[in-house]
Amino acid sequence: MAGPVSPLAPAAFPALPEIAGVRFASVAAGVRYANRTDVMLAELEPGSAVAGVFTRSSTRSAPVRDCEAKIGADTSRAAFLVNSGNSNAFTGQAGERSVAEICAAVAQATGIDAARVFTSSTGVIGEPLPHERIVAKLGELNAALEPAGIEGAARAIMTTDTFPKGSTETVSIDGKPVKIAGIAKGSGMIAPDMATMLVYIFTDALIDQPKLQDLLREITDRTFNCITVDSDTSxxxxLLMAATGASGVNVTGSADFAAGLERVMLDLAHQVVRDGEGATKFVEIRVTGAASDDDARKxxxxxxxxxxxxxxxxxxxxxxxRVVxxxxxxxxxxxxxxxxxHFGEILVAQNGWVSPAYDEEKAAAYMKGQEIVIDVDLGLGSGEAVAWTCDLTHRYIDINADYRS
Amino acid sequence: MAGPVSPLAPAAFPALPEIAGVRFASVAAGVRYANRTDVMLAELEPGSAVAGVFTRSSTRSAPVRDCEAKIGADTSRAAFLVNSGNSNAFTGQAGERSVAEICAAVAQATGIDAARVFTSSTGVIGEPLPHERIVAKLGELNAALEPAGIEGAARAIMTTDTFPKGSTETVSIDGKPVKIAGIAKGSGMIAPDMATMLVYIFTDALIDQPKLQDLLREITDRTFNCITVDSDTSxxxxLLMAATGASGVNVTGSADFAAGLERVMLDLAHQVVRDGEGATKFVEIRVTGAASDDDARKxxxxxxxxxxxxxxxxxxxxxxxRVVxxxxxxxxxxxxxxxxxHFGEILVAQNGWVSPAYDEEKAAAYMKGQEIVIDVDLGLGSGEAVAWTCDLTHRYIDINADYRS
Known part of the structure; x- marks a missing residue:
C-alpha cells in the first residue's frame, strides 16, 4: 500500500526543539511492518502534568480506555509508549491483557509507576497485539532515550501516512521562552484496515493539570474536531499532552500560551488532512452568518x-x-x-440564485489550484465555524477497496 | 454521462395495471435532454385524495415548497406535472414564478384548478427552468392522456437513471381487488449536478386524505428513509400518492392495504439503490439487539x-x-x-472479538456475490432496523467528478 508522498505534504519535517524534561526513543519491534521503526517511548520527568482527549467511539480500543482512566492530577514520572502496525482494537479481553502486560513491562524497564504509563496502538484491528515483541524491546528503548529523539518518534508512529508530521512554537511569557513541540499520525481511516489519528504534544511550560485538560479539550474542538477525510471515526x-514544567514558567491562564498551542494543534490537524487518503487538494470551508456557532459547525x-x-x-x-x-x-x-x-474571491451565488456577476470560467480556473477555500455566508446571524477537508479521488477507493494484506 | 445499465437492475420493467381514475401522458419538451421524453402529466379524477412526503432540506426547491403547501383534504380533480433535466432548485424568485406559470398553464389546458396541480422538477440546479418549453407542450400532453401511459411516465422522469423503475401490487379486500402502481426515479445525487428521488404512487382505493397521509409518512420511514447511496440529501x-377511490373499496385502517403499499414502496426504494451511481453490489444492513429502534437505525x-x-x-x-x-x-x-x-450466514465476530469459528476464505467467497447482507446484533435490547445501500466504486467518482456538461 506504500504510495507516493502526498502532493500536499510540507517541504520538510520541521526542526523540533528539545523540550526539557522529555526524552524519546524508537525501535523496530516487528509488530507488523518489516524494515522500519514501529514503537516509540517518551519519558517524562517528575512534575509533568498529562492531559488527554480521546475518540468518542463506543467501540474504542483497549489502550484508549486505559489511557482515559489514567488521566488525572498525578504529576509523577510518566511514559508514553506507542506502537504502529496493530491497533489492539476489538480484541476482547486479550486487548486489555496486552495493555496491562506492556504497562507492567515499561514500569519494570523504566522504574515508572504502571499507573503513569500511557499506551497507544494504531494499525490493523481485530487481531491480537503481539505485545511480547514490544516487551522484548523495552530495555533497548529505555537505554536509547535522548532529548533529541522526537523526529524518530514521529516516524515510528506512522502507518500508511506518506510523511511524518511535526509542529512547534516558542512562546515568550514574561520575557522567558516556553517551547511547544508536537507530532501526529493520521491519513484518514487507513488501509490495510482502519487506523487512527494519534497526537503527542510536549511543552516545558508549568501548568495545573485540570487547566491543561480544559485548554486541550477547548482547542481540540477548534482544530482536530474540525477536520475530516472521510467522515469515519476511528x-x-x-491526543496526549505533557507539560513538564521544566521551564519554570507558569502559563496557567496565559492567552499567549493558548494561542501558541492552538497554532501547533491546527498545523498538525492540517497536516493530517494534507495526508488524507488520495488527497490532491486541501479544502477550507468557512461558514459565517449562521444563527449560532453550532449551526455554522453543522x-x-x-x-x-x-x-x-x-x-x-x-x-x-x-x-x-452541491454546496447549496x-x-x-x-x-x-x-x-x-x-x-x-464564494469560491476563493469569486462570488458564486447570492440572494438564492447564481450571482449575475458569476464567471464560470474564472471559477473553473480557481478550482485547478491545490488549495481551495469555500466561503458560505448564511446571512442570518453571527455564528461562524471553519472545517478542513480534502478531495475524494480514485486513489481513495484504490487504498480502501484493496483486500487487507 | 450515459453509461451501461446497472448490473443490479431488474430483468425488465414490470407490467403495471391501469388504475381507474388516472390517465398519463409524456412528451419530449427539450428542457435539457435531446431525443427523449422529459415531461409527464398524470390526471386524477374527482374524488382523489393526494398525500405527499418531501425532502427535509432547508434549501428545498420551489416545486417542493409549492407541492407541500397544496397537500390537504381537497379531493377535486388534480394533476401531477413532472419534468426532468432541470430541478428548478436555488433559482431564487424566478423559481417560484416558473412553478406558478406551469400550474396556470396546466389549469388552462386541463380545466383543473391550479391549486390542485402538483409539480416536480429534477435535474441540474441553479439554472432558471425554461418553463415556456413545458407550457408549449401542455395541449399536446392533455390530448394524449390515456390510462395505459404509466411506463412512458416512468421513462420521462429519468435523469441519469440507467433503468425506469416501477412496481405494483393488487390487494384483495373483502374479496374485491384494489390496485397499487408506482414509479420512481433516483440514482443517488446525479451528475451533471445533483438530482433527486421522485416517486409517484397511484391506487384505486378509497381512503380519507389524512389517513393516507399518515400511512404514507409511516411507511416512508421504513422504506425510502432507510436507503442511502452517498449520504447526500437532495x-x-x-413522494406523491393519489388514491382515486374508483374501486369503491374503503381501505382506511386495512392492514392488508398497508402491507401491499409497503411492498410497492420497498421495491421502488430498492430499485433506487440498485441504480445507485456506480453500484455493483446491493447491500442490506440488519441491526438487532439495540437498546431502542432509534439506536438500531443509527x-x-x-x-x-x-x-x-x-x-x-x-x-x-x-x-x-470497519463495521465495528x-x-x-x-x-x-x-x-x-x-x-x-454476521456476513450472510457466516458468523464473523462475537463477544468483542473475531469468532474462533471464523473462516476468512469463506467470508471472502461470500463477498464476491452481488447481494450482501450484514447482520449486526448489539446484544443489548430488542431495538431493530434495516438499511439498504450499495458499494462505492470508481465509477461513482467518474460520474460525480466530471465537469457539468
Whole structure:
C-alpha cells in the first residue's frame, strides 16, 4: 500500500526543539511492518502534568480506555509508549491483557509507576497485539532515550501516512521562552484496515493539570474536531499532552500560551488532512452568518463530509449547487434567499440564485489550484465555524477497496 | 454521462395495471435532454385524495415548497406535472414564478384548478427552468392522456437513471381487488449536478386524505428513509400518492392495504439503490439487539453511509473491523463484548472479538456475490432496523467528478 508522498505534504519535517524534561526513543519491534521503526517511548520527568482527549467511539480500543482512566492530577514520572502496525482494537479481553502486560513491562524497564504509563496502538484491528515483541524491546528503548529523539518518534508512529508530521512554537511569557513541540499520525481511516489519528504534544511550560485538560479539550474542538477525510471515526483516536514544567514558567491562564498551542494543534490537524487518503487538494470551508456557532459547525462539517462536494473538487468543478445541497441537509437554520457562496474571491451565488456577476470560467480556473477555500455566508446571524477537508479521488477507493494484506 | 445499465437492475420493467381514475401522458419538451421524453402529466379524477412526503432540506426547491403547501383534504380533480433535466432548485424568485406559470398553464389546458396541480422538477440546479418549453407542450400532453401511459411516465422522469423503475401490487379486500402502481426515479445525487428521488404512487382505493397521509409518512420511514447511496440529501425529493377511490373499496385502517403499499414502496426504494451511481453490489444492513429502534437505525445508517464500509464491499473484502468502527461512531449505545456480526450466514465476530469459528476464505467467497447482507446484533435490547445501500466504486467518482456538461 506504500504510495507516493502526498502532493500536499510540507517541504520538510520541521526542526523540533528539545523540550526539557522529555526524552524519546524508537525501535523496530516487528509488530507488523518489516524494515522500519514501529514503537516509540517518551519519558517524562517528575512534575509533568498529562492531559488527554480521546475518540468518542463506543467501540474504542483497549489502550484508549486505559489511557482515559489514567488521566488525572498525578504529576509523577510518566511514559508514553506507542506502537504502529496493530491497533489492539476489538480484541476482547486479550486487548486489555496486552495493555496491562506492556504497562507492567515499561514500569519494570523504566522504574515508572504502571499507573503513569500511557499506551497507544494504531494499525490493523481485530487481531491480537503481539505485545511480547514490544516487551522484548523495552530495555533497548529505555537505554536509547535522548532529548533529541522526537523526529524518530514521529516516524515510528506512522502507518500508511506518506510523511511524518511535526509542529512547534516558542512562546515568550514574561520575557522567558516556553517551547511547544508536537507530532501526529493520521491519513484518514487507513488501509490495510482502519487506523487512527494519534497526537503527542510536549511543552516545558508549568501548568495545573485540570487547566491543561480544559485548554486541550477547548482547542481540540477548534482544530482536530474540525477536520475530516472521510467522515469515519476511528476506534483509537488519541491526543496526549505533557507539560513538564521544566521551564519554570507558569502559563496557567496565559492567552499567549493558548494561542501558541492552538497554532501547533491546527498545523498538525492540517497536516493530517494534507495526508488524507488520495488527497490532491486541501479544502477550507468557512461558514459565517449562521444563527449560532453550532449551526455554522453543522454546515461546515456537512459540506466537508459530502462525497458529492468532495468529488466535484477532485474534478475541479466549481459545482456550487452541491454546496447549496450540503447547507440544506446540514440541519442548520438556512434561508435560500439570504445565502451567499464564494469560491476563493469569486462570488458564486447570492440572494438564492447564481450571482449575475458569476464567471464560470474564472471559477473553473480557481478550482485547478491545490488549495481551495469555500466561503458560505448564511446571512442570518453571527455564528461562524471553519472545517478542513480534502478531495475524494480514485486513489481513495484504490487504498480502501484493496483486500487487507 | 450515459453509461451501461446497472448490473443490479431488474430483468425488465414490470407490467403495471391501469388504475381507474388516472390517465398519463409524456412528451419530449427539450428542457435539457435531446431525443427523449422529459415531461409527464398524470390526471386524477374527482374524488382523489393526494398525500405527499418531501425532502427535509432547508434549501428545498420551489416545486417542493409549492407541492407541500397544496397537500390537504381537497379531493377535486388534480394533476401531477413532472419534468426532468432541470430541478428548478436555488433559482431564487424566478423559481417560484416558473412553478406558478406551469400550474396556470396546466389549469388552462386541463380545466383543473391550479391549486390542485402538483409539480416536480429534477435535474441540474441553479439554472432558471425554461418553463415556456413545458407550457408549449401542455395541449399536446392533455390530448394524449390515456390510462395505459404509466411506463412512458416512468421513462420521462429519468435523469441519469440507467433503468425506469416501477412496481405494483393488487390487494384483495373483502374479496374485491384494489390496485397499487408506482414509479420512481433516483440514482443517488446525479451528475451533471445533483438530482433527486421522485416517486409517484397511484391506487384505486378509497381512503380519507389524512389517513393516507399518515400511512404514507409511516411507511416512508421504513422504506425510502432507510436507503442511502452517498449520504447526500437532495433539494427536490418528492413522494406523491393519489388514491382515486374508483374501486369503491374503503381501505382506511386495512392492514392488508398497508402491507401491499409497503411492498410497492420497498421495491421502488430498492430499485433506487440498485441504480445507485456506480453500484455493483446491493447491500442490506440488519441491526438487532439495540437498546431502542432509534439506536438500531443509527447503527444501520452509520454503517450504510460509511465510505470505508462501502469501499471494502466494492473490494470484496469481508472487513468487519470497519463495521465495528461504524457501530462505534453511530452514537448508539453499544458494548464491545456483546456485539456480534454476521456476513450472510457466516458468523464473523462475537463477544468483542473475531469468532474462533471464523473462516476468512469463506467470508471472502461470500463477498464476491452481488447481494450482501450484514447482520449486526448489539446484544443489548430488542431495538431493530434495516438499511439498504450499495458499494462505492470508481465509477461513482467518474460520474460525480466530471465537469457539468
Amino acid at each position: 476506534t483509537s483516536d488519541t 454546515v461546515a462539517m456537512a459540506t466537508a463530509n459530502s462525497p458529492l462536494v468532495k468529488t466535484a473538487i477532485a474534478g475541479e468543478d466549481p459545482n456550487w449547487g 445541497m450540503a447547507v440544506g441537509k446540514s440541519g442548520a437554520e438556512a434561508d435560500r434567499d439570504r445565502l451567499s457562496i | 433539494t427536490s425529493d418528492t 447503527v444501520a445508517m452509520a454503517t450504510a453511509n460509511s465510505p470505508l464500509v462501502k469501499t471494502a464491499i466494492a473490494g470484496e473484502d469481508p472487513n468487519w473491523g 468502527m461504524a457501530v462505534g461512531k453511530s452514537g448508539a449505545e453499544a458494548d464491545r463484548d456483546r456485539l456480534s456480526i
